[in-house]
Amino acid sequence: MTYTTVLVHAESNPQAAERLTLAAQIARKFDASLLGVGVEMVDWMGLSDPYGMVAAEWVALAREQVDKDLATAEALFRSHAGAARHEWLALSEAPAPALSRTARRADLIVAGCAPLDDTAPLRTADAAELILQSGRPVLVAPPGAVDLRAERVLVAWKDSREARRATADALPFLKRAEEVVVMEVCDAEGVYDAEQRTLEVARHLQGHGVTARPRVKVAEAARAGVELNIEAEAIGADLIVSGAYGHSRLQEWVLGGVTRDFLRRPERFVLFSH
Numbered sequence: 591m592t593y594t595t596v597l598v599h600a601e602s603n604p605q606a607a608e609r610l611t612l613a614a615q616i617a618r619k620f621d622a623s624l625l626g627v628g629v630e631m632v633d634w635m636g637l638s639d640p641y642g643m644v645a646a647e648w649v650a651l652a653r654e655q656v657d658k659d660l661a662t663a664e665a666l667f668r669s670h671a672g673a674a675r676h677e678w679l680a681l682s683e684a685p686a687p688a689l690s691r692t693a694r695r696a697d698l699i700v701a702g703c704a705p706l707d708d709t710a711p712l713r714t715a716d717a718a719e720l721i722l723q724s725g726r727p728v729l730v731a732p733p734g735a736v737d738l739r740a741e742r743v744l745v746a747w748k749d750s751r752e753a754r755r756a757t758a759d760a761l762p763f764l765k766r767a768e769e770v771v772v773m774e775v776c777d778a779e780g781v782y783d784a785e786q787r788t789l790e791v792a793r794h795l796q797g798h799g800v801t802a803r804p805r806v807k808v809a810e811a812a813r814a815g816v817e818l819n820i821e822a823e824a825i826g827a828d829l830i831v832s833g834a835y836g837h838s839r840l841q842e843w844v845l846g847g848v849t850r851d852f853l854r855r856p857e858r859f860v861l862f863s864h
Contacts, residue, residue: 591761591762592620592621592622592697592762593616593620593622593697593698593762594620594622594623594697595622595623595624595625595695595696595697595698596613596616596617596620596622596623596624596625596696596697596698596699596700597613597625597627597689597692597693597695597696597698597699597700597726598610598613598624598625598626598627598667598699598700599627599628599629599685599689599701599702599714599715600626600627600628600663600664600666600667600678601628601630601659601663601666601713601714602630602658602659602660602662602663602666604666606663606666606702607666607670608731608734608735608736609700609701609702609731610626610666610667610670610671611670611736612700612729612731612735612736612737612738613626613700614670614671614672614674614676615736615737615738616698616700616729616738617671617674617675617676618672618673618674619766620762622674622675622697622698623674623675623676623677624671624674624675624676624677625676625677625679625692625695625696626663626664626667626668626671626676626677626678626679627679627680627681627688627689627692628659628660628663628664628667628678628679628680628681629680629681629682629683629684629685629688629689629715630656630659630660630663630682630685630713631656631682631683631684632649632652632653632656632682656682659713660680660682663680664678664680679692685713685714685715686715686716686719686720686723687723689715689720689724690719690720690723690724690725693720693724693725693726696726697726697727698726698727698728698729698759699720699724699726699727699728699729700728700729700731701715701717701720701721701728701729701730702714702715702717702730702731717730717853718834718836718849718853721834721836721849721862721863721864722834722836722864725864726759726863727756727759727760727861727862727863728834728861728862728863729859729860729861729862730852730853730856730859730860730861730862731856731859732856732857732858732859733856735828735858735859738828738829738859739828740763740766740767740828740829740859741767741768741769741826741828742767742768742769742770742771742825742826742827742828742829743760743763743764743767743769743770743771743827743829743830743831744770744771744773744818744821744822744825744827744829744830744831745757745760745764745770745771745772745773745791745795745802745830745831746773746814746818746830746831746832746833746848747772747773747774747787747788747791748774748833749774749787750833750835751833752833752834752835752863752864753832753833754833755833755863755864756831756832756833756834756861756862756863757791757795757831758863759861759863760831760861760863761798761800763829763831763861764795764798764800764802764831765798765799765800767800767801768801769801769803769825770792770795770800770801770802770803771802771803771804771805771821771825771827772788772791772792772795772802772803772804772805773788773804773805773806773807773818773821774787774788774805774806774807775806775807775808775809775811775813775814775817775818776806776807776808776809777808777810777811778808781806781808784806785804785806788804788805788806789804791804792804805821807821811847812847814847814848815847815848815851815852816851818830818832818848819857819858822857822858823857827858828858828859829858829859829860829861830852830858830859830860830861831860831861832848832849832852832860832861832862833862833863833864834849834862834863834864835848835849835864836849836864849862
């Protein structure tokens with residue numbers, strides 16, 4: 591298993607350049623094709639007057655601005671793609687749904703960790719929405735990070751469908767790593783079961799040629815994200831592999847505690863699967 595196509599959202603905002611640099615690096619690492627998607631749409635509500643009318647000249651100007659933004663995004667994408675094989679796709683739609691649908695062409699999505707300046711849902715894709723809707727692994731980077739070495743990787747284990755999916759989706763990274771730690775955070779009563787689970791996962795990964803070992807930490811559930819980051823720091827891991835837990839309620843994404851912490855305050859790269 592490997593990644594053959596890496597998808598990245600290319601924006602006109604220069605702050606998105608870090609994401610493009612990272613995506614191109616990963617594409618080269620796996621000899622994959624890089625799919626850059628520029629996606630933005632006209633804010634129809636912003637064009638309406640108090641009576642709900644939209645002037646034709648406003649529409650023309652707004653569409654012209656979207657076209658300019660997409661052209662700028664394409665230029666930025668191509669300049670950062672470098673030697674990676676790449677393809678460009680421009681869409682005039684809401685970003686997150688369009689990227690989630692386009693992900694049927696990709697094996698991995700590289701996403702931004704936090705909103706960029708002057709963002710809106712019609713210009714910028716929310717990472718949580720991509721993770722929960724795309725059906726593909728999503729790599730989220732901490733601010734300013736463009737070099738993912740993934741020589742040491744921490745698998746955040748929880749005996750769930752999402753964690754199993756994430757571990758399988760991360761195999762291309764895990765097989766290249768020098769060391770992989772499968773870690774579960776549990777209460778004192780659950781240590782024996784957690785030790786058995788993490789040992790089984792480590793042995794499964796070893797069957798794939800991955801150098802993996804188990805690790806169990808006793809702590810309160812609220813500290814799970816903190817403990818995972820502490821262990822990642824201790825082993826020198828710049829990548830955490832994690833299942834993503836969440837659902838949509840009343841047009842808002844409700845996320846699990848660790849998922850929310852990793853998205854809001856990412857200290858290192860996180861590969862999520864839902």
